[in-house]
Amino acid sequence: MEGLKVWRLSSSIARPSNLRQLFGLGTSSGLVRCLDNGAAAANATNTRFPSRNRRASTSTSTSTNTSDREAVRAIRLKKVEQLRSKGTEPYGYKWDRSHSAKELQEIYKDLNNGEELDSESHHVSIAGRIVARRAFGKLAFLTLRDDSGTIQLYCEKERLLNDQFEQLKTLVDIGDILGASGSIKRTEKGELSVKVDSFSILTKSLLPLPDKFHGLTDIDKRYRQRYVDMIANPEVADIFRKRAKIMREIRKTVESRGFVEVETPVLQGAAGGAEARPFVTYHNSLGRDLYLRIATELHLKRMLVGGFEKVYEIGRIFRNEGISTRHNPEFTTIEMYEAYSDYQSMMDMAEEIVTQCALEVNGKLTIDYQGTEIQLQRPWRRETMHNLVKEVTGVDFTELEDDLKVAKDVVLKAVGLGLDSKDKSSIEACPSLGHLLNEVFEIFVEPKLLQPTFVLDYPIEISPLAKPHRRHAGLTERFELFICGRELANAFSELTDPLDQVM
Template identity: 55%
Template sequence: MSDLRDTRLEKAQALQELDQGPYALTFEPSHRMAALQQEHADLPKGEERDVTVSVAGRVMTRRVMGKLAFFTLADETGTIQLFLEKACLEAQQEGWFKQITSLVDAGDWLGVTGILRRTDRGELSVKVSDWRMLSKALQPLPDKWHGLADVEKRYRQRYLDLVVSPQSRETFRRRALTVSGIRRWLDERQFLEIETPVLQSEAGGADARPFITHHNALDLPLFLRIATELHLKRLVVGGFERVYELGRIFRNEGVSTRHNPEFTSVEVYQAYADYITMMDLTESMLASVTEQVCGGTRLTYQGTDVDLTPPWRRATMHELVQDATGLDFTAFSSRDQAAAAMAEAGLEVPEKADSIGRLLNEAFEQRVETTLIQPTFVTDYPIEISPLARKHRSKPGLVERFELFIVGRETANAFSELIDPVDQRQRLEAQQARKAAGDLEAQGLDEDFVQALEVGMPPTGGLGIGIDRLVMLLTDSPSIRDVIAFPLLRPEAKGDGPSTVDN
C-alpha cells in the first residue's frame, strides 16, 4: 500500500509541474451523468453528435489500448464512458494522451469536456478534447469486482462503501427522502417542528439507560436525551396544538442488528386527539411516505412480501397472546397464578416481571412479536409498562397505547397521553422507586414536567416512530448499521478480527 501511495504522490507532483492540479479549485459540469444518458439515448451506434458537454466525477475503471483509452467516470447520478483518442487529444495539446493515461488512476476526480459519441458496442461516451485533474486520490479503490467484502470495513470506512456500492448510495438517498417526506407530510397538516434540548437535567420520556455528561461552567451533571416527549408536551401545555421533532436520541444500551446507541426518531403530538387518532395518522403518513420513496405500498423485505396498503390490522395485546399461547390473562387473579400458567405453557417467567401486566408483556415478546410480519397495531397495553399513557377508558389495568409492528419489529409507539398531573406524579414516583432499587432503565421524577401538567394540558395524542427501523424496511436492509451512515463501532485492535455485534 505504501508503494502505491508513493507512486501516486509522484504522479501528483508531476501533475503540479504540468500545471494540472493536482487539487483544483472549481469545475463547472454542464450535465450530470444520468441526465446525459437519458437526453442522448437516441444516438445510434458508431455515430458522433456535435454537442459539447462537460462532466465531472470519479474515475472508476480505466483501459488503455494503444492509441485509444476508455475510462468510466461516475458522479452521484450514474456513470458515463470517456473515449480517449490520442489523435484528438494531441491535436489540442502535445503529450495530453500520454499524461492522462499515465498520470490518472482509478479513484481520481476528473473534469472533462468533449463531444458525444456512441461506440460500436453501444456505450454512450464523451470523446474527450480537454481534461482537468480535480483531485488526485492517494489511496486505491477496493477491487471493482468484489467491492468491500468485509462488512465491518463497509461500516468503518463508509466513504469507500459509498464509492463502490450504488446500492449503499441508494439506501442513504432513500433515507433522506423518507426524512424529508415525513417532515413535508406533517408540515402540510399544520404541525410545527420545534427543537427541544439534547442536554437535559432529568432523562425522561422512555425506559432507557441514559448517557451522562457534565457541564463544567455550571458544575452540573446532565444527560443526553433518551426521548423528546416531555419537552414537546410542555409545548402543548404552552398552547401549541400540533408539534413534532425529528432528531437524534441517545440511549446507553446494547448494540444489535436493531439497536444503535445513537438513533433517529420523530415524535408527534396533537391536541384534542387520542390513540385512535394517532393510529389513523400513522397509517396514512407511513403509507404516503412509502409510496413516495418506493413507488408503491407493496415491497419485499428480506424475501418476504409486505403490504403497507391501508387499512392495517388492529388487535389488542390480550387477543394476540391468547391466540398464540391459549392463555387468557384477563382470567388470572394473581401474579403467581399467571406465572404458573406461563410455565406450564413453556414460557419463561422472569423474576423482574412482578405483576400480571408485566407477565402479559413477556408472553407477547416471547410468542407474538416476531410473528407480526404485516403491519399490525397492537393496542391496550398493561399500565405497569406504560407510565406516560392515559388509563384505558373502559378496561381496568390497561392504558390507551399502541405499538406498530412490521416484519416482527416495533416501528412506532403511541398513547392517549396522560394529562392528569396527580396520576402522572404517582406513576413517576413508582418509576423512581424502581430506579432507586437498581433498575437502570427506569425513569426518574421530572418535577418541572409534573408542574407543567398542573398548569393544564389538553387531551392529546402522542406518537413516536423509529426512523432507522423504518428505513431498514424501505431499503430491504437487514441491519440498522446498513442505514446509519456512521454507526458506532468498537475501536479496532491490532491483530484482532472484526468486532462483532450482539444479536
C-alpha cells in the first residue's frame, strides 16, 4: 500500500515564484508540503536591535501615522454625513455591471486614439475601487480597479447631471468603491476610458490606502493584513487565483485515477500520524481534552481498512511549533493512499500532479525560479541517497563499517574543511550510521538538487512508518522529491506489518 500526502498550497511570501505556487509533494507514505498564506512574519522582520534614537524615531513615526489616519477618518466621516444630507446613501446595495475592466480592455483593444463610441450599443456599466484621481477644472480622471484589472473614468462636468461633478471632486476619495456608466472613449494619449454619464458611491472608504509610491512594504502587515496587501499590491491576488487553479488540477488529476475525496475529523482524541506538538482544546459536553489534528494520516488509513482502495483528503493541519516563512502552524495538506501500490507508483503520481499543475498555471514545463531555469519535463531523475552523497562528497557509505566513530572520522576528513561549527556538531551528534548519512545529505547534497530529483531509499532509522527495502537491509522504500534545493514531497511504501509497527 502506498500513501501520498500533499501539503498546503500557498503564498508565504509577497511575490512567490512559479515554483512556490506549485506546492510540495509527499507520501505517508507520501506527503506534499506547502506553506500558508499567513506564514509567520516573525522571521521576516529585521532582527537587529535598533539604537535608542532609531526606536524613538520609529515610535514618533508610528504615532504620526496613527494621528494622520485618524484625521483622515474624521474628514471622511464628515463626507459620509454630507452625502446622506443630500439624500445619497454612501453604502449601496447593488450595482448592475455590464463588463469587467479586463473585458472592456479586450473588446476595445483596437479602438484608435481619440476615437469615441457614443451609441447605445457601446454604453457600459462597471464598478470597482478608485485607486487614483486627477481633477483639472471641468475635467476629472479616475482610475478604477476591479478584480480583473483597471480602466479610466473620464468625467466631464457638462456630461454629469445636477451636482454630481462637484460630488466627484469633493466627496469621492481614493479607496472608495464606485459604480459608473457611460460610453467608450480612447483618449488622445491612448488610455481606454469610460466617458461617465452617471456614477454612484457604493462604499465610502474611511481610511486611506497605502502610499501610492511606496505601497505596502511592512512585511509583518503584509502577512497579517492580506486584504490590505492585495489592495496595495494587486499582483498578490494572482497567487490566490493560481492556488485555486492548482487545487482544481490536483483534484482533477487524482480523481481521473479513481481516487475518492473524503473528510476526516479535525478534532481528535489523540494527536497521531506525525511527530509534532498539537494544539489542545477542551470539549465541554464530553468533559475532556481534544487535539487539533497534526496529520490526516490515521483516519485515511482506516478508510482503506474499511474497504476503500484509493482515497485522498485536502485538509487543514495544525502544529503548535515554530513559525517562519517556510513553516506555519496552520496549513493545508493533500494526503493520498492507494492499496496494492508501492513508492514507485507514487513517484509517477507525484510527477503527474506537479507537471499538470505547472501546465495549468503557467502553460509550460519550463519555469524560471529566482534566476534558475527549472525543467519539469518528465521523467525526473531518480537516485538513491547513498549515490547522491557519494557523488557530492566522495564518501561511499556502503563501504563504511558499522563503527560509527570511524564513519564520522571519514566524513569529517572528507568534508570538514570549511565546515561551520554548527554542522560539525550536528555530524558528531548523530546516533547511528543512518542518521549520519541523512545529516551529510541535508548539509551537502540537498542545496544542490535544483532540478526535479527523487531521492530514494532512506535509512530505516529515520523512516519509522516506511516498509523495509525488499533488497537492501537497513534501508526503506521511501522517496523525497527535491526541486531548487527544497523538499517538495515525501513518500513511501506503507509499513503494513502490525508487529513491526509496535516495535
